[in-house]
Amino acid sequence: MARVGVRLDxxxxxxxxxxxxxxxxxxxxxRDTLDISLNEIAARSGLNHxxxxxxxxGKEGLLLALLERDAARALSELEHLVGQNMxxxxxxxxxxxxxINVYFRYPYINRLINVLQSxxxxxxxxxxxxxxxxxxxFQARIIxxxxxxxxxxxxxxxxxxxxxxxxxxxxxHSRNTLPYLSGPPEITSKLKEDYADHLVRxxxxxxxxxxxxxx
Amino acid sequence: MARVGVRLDxxxxxxxxxxxxxxxxxxxxxRDTLDISLNEIAARSGLNHxxxxxxxxGKEGLLLALLERDAARALSELEHLVGQNMxxxxxxxxxxxxxINVYFRYPYINRLINVLQSxxxxxxxxxxxxxxxxxxxFQARIIxxxxxxxxxxxxxxxxxxxxxxxxxxxxxHSRNTLPYLSGPPEITSKLKEDYADHLVRxxxxxxxxxxxxxx
Numbered sequence: 001m002a003r004v005g006v007r008l009d010x011x012x013x014x015x016x017x018x019x020x021x022x023x024x025x026x027x028x029x030x031r032d033t034l035d036i037s038l039n040e041i042a043a044r045s046g047l048n049h050x051x052x053x054x055x056x057x058g059k060e061g062l063l064l065a066l067l068e069r070d071a072a073r074a075l076s077e078l079e080h081l082v083g084q085n086m087x088x089x090x091x092x093x094x095x096x097x098x099x100i101n102v103y104f105r106y107p108y109i110n111r112l113i114n115v116l117q118s119x120x121x122x123x124x125x126x127x128x129x130x131x132x133x134x135x136x137x138f139q140a141r142i143i144x145x146x147x148x149x150x151x152x153x154x155x156x157x158x159x160x161x162x163x164x165x166x167x168x169x170x171x172x173h174s175r176n177t178l179p180y181l182s183g184p185p186e187i188t189s190k191l192k193e194d195y196a197d198h199l200v201r202x203x204x205x206x207x208x209x210x211x212x213x214x215x
Numbered sequence: 216m217a218r219v220g221v222r223l224d225x226x227x228x229x230x231x232x233x234x235x236x237x238x239x240x241x242x243x244x245x246r247d248t249l250d251i252s253l254n255e256i257a258a259r260s261g262l263n264h265x266x267x268x269x270x271x272x273g274k275e276g277l278l279l280a281l282l283e284r285d286a287a288r289a290l291s292e293l294e295h296l297v298g299q300n301m302x303x304x305x306x307x308x309x310x311x312x313x314x315i316n317v318y319f320r321y322p323y324i325n326r327l328i329n330v331l332q333s334x335x336x337x338x339x340x341x342x343x344x345x346x347x348x349x350x351x352x353f354q355a356r357i358i359x360x361x362x363x364x365x366x367x368x369x370x371x372x373x374x375x376x377x378x379x380x381x382x383x384x385x386x387x388h389s390r391n392t393l394p395y396l397s398g399p400p401e402i403t404s405k406l407k408e409d410y411a412d413h414l415v416r417x418x419x420x421x422x423x424x425x426x427x428x429x430x
Contacts, residue, residue, distance in 0.1 A: 089423075092422075114329055114388075117388070117389065117391050117392055121391075124391040124394075124395065125392075125394075125395045127392055128392045128395035128396055129395065132389075132395075132396060133395070133396060136396065136397070146422075150424065151423060151424065152422040152423055152424060153422065153423075153424050155413070155417070155422060156409075156413060158396070158397060158398040159409065159410055159413040159414075162382065162385050162386040162389065162410065163382040163385075163413070163414060163417055164382075165385060166381040166382040166383070166384060166385025166386065166388070167377065167378040167379075167381040167382045167385075168381070169381060169385065170377050170378075170380060170381020170382075170384065170385070171377040171381065173329075173332070173381070174332065174347075174377065176332050176336075176339040177332055177339045177340075177342055177343045177347055179339075179340075180339065180340045180343035180344065180347075180348070181343055181347060181348060181351065181373070182351070182373060183373040194371075194374065195374055195377070198370070198371060198374040198378070199374075199378060202370070202378055202418065202421070203417065203421060203422055204421050204422050204423050205421040205423060206417070206418060206419050206420040206421025206422075206423075207307075207361075207367040207368065207370060207418055207419050207421075208304075208366065208367055208368075208419050208420060208421075209365065209366065209367060209368050210425055
């Protein structure tokens with residue numbers, strides 16, 4: 001869990017590396033683009049911009065480190081959920097709501113993933129290693145619990161991953177076009193909750209009307 | 216339907232504008248990036264690269280025109296489907312399979328949408344106008360038919376859009392990371408079909424085991 005904690009320097013202050021990540025996170029959260037300059041990051045953090053190169057070997061490395069930090073927090077919450085003693089179907093529902101909350105909390109995360117994903121092969125491999133593979137692993141464990149409890153029919157965990165994450169991320173991914181479509185022009189807390197309810201119902205129960213009476 | 220047809224010049228040859236779009240489509244289909252140069256487009260089409268500026272006012276305009284052409288073809292197929300005389304639930308299934316086929320046929324389309332979507336507000340509005348709004352409209356008609364037939368429970372058409380398109384596009388969106396995860400390292404025809412089967416079952420029936428006997 002060391003990666004999740006905040007590193008302090010010898011004087012107990014938040015270390016420069018963390019301050020650069022915090023500044024980048026704050027700037028990305030305020031804007032609709034990843035185009036922030038090293039000078040802006042330096043100004044926000046109160047540090048020399050040369051430190052970005054020192055700690056991260058440039059902006060791409062800084063963005064990857066930020067994703068790694070955000071992903072570690074989200075994955076640690078998911079790991080906690082997997083270990084809980086509760087009905088497997090409730091875990092599955094909480095997981096879906098959790099994914100939506102991560103995208104809501106870090107509005108820049110899908111943009112970050114997109115850029116890293118469409119970059120070079122090294123970046124794609126890093127992204128798979130730090131985020132996608134662990135996420136798939138935790139999902140597969142929840143699915144397996146649901147299956148063994150007899151709650152759900154068989155589902156391929158890999159295809160499940162693309163369905164759930166794709167459906168969650170696309171709403172946030174699309175926010176620039178929201179003002180030009182029917183519905184709310186931005187992602188409010190209410191839209192986020194409505195979407196979570198919709199998705200949970202959709203994924204668990206499907207669209208078709210069930211012919212049986214409620215139990 | 217004029218937009219969908221191929222424009223010919225006075226001598227019956229495919230017009231220069233179409234040849235530039237065809238060359239761009241072919242190049243984008245071969246590569247994993249939108250970074251193709253005007254010189255490459257010129258060489259592939261056998262035309263002077265100044266014509267890109269003449270017809271499209273630059274590369275961004277060319278990419279938007281290409282998306283508009285691909286979208287028009289896909290939307291025209293969807294319009295045809297909506298007008299068919301068949302059970303509404305079958306239309307819904309064929310629509311979901313159709314969306315996956317569009318992403319399979321135009322492997323560059325999500326990259327194109329991403330770039331345009333994260334661009335300036337004019338581009339986002341154009342994207343909403345030429346693609347997203349008409350797609351939502353056709354989907355809402357199919358959903359309404361299913362509802363009136365008593366086949367499905369209520370579903371918000373806008374949220375449905377984000378769920379279905381997001382789940383479809385994410386598989387294709389993620390193809391750079393596929394080699395580093397379990398499962399096939401690339402999107403084969405079989406993976407595409409498996410995903411379509413999975414998604415149709417997921418969206419229509421949901422994950423939960425139904426307690427009633429099959430009818």
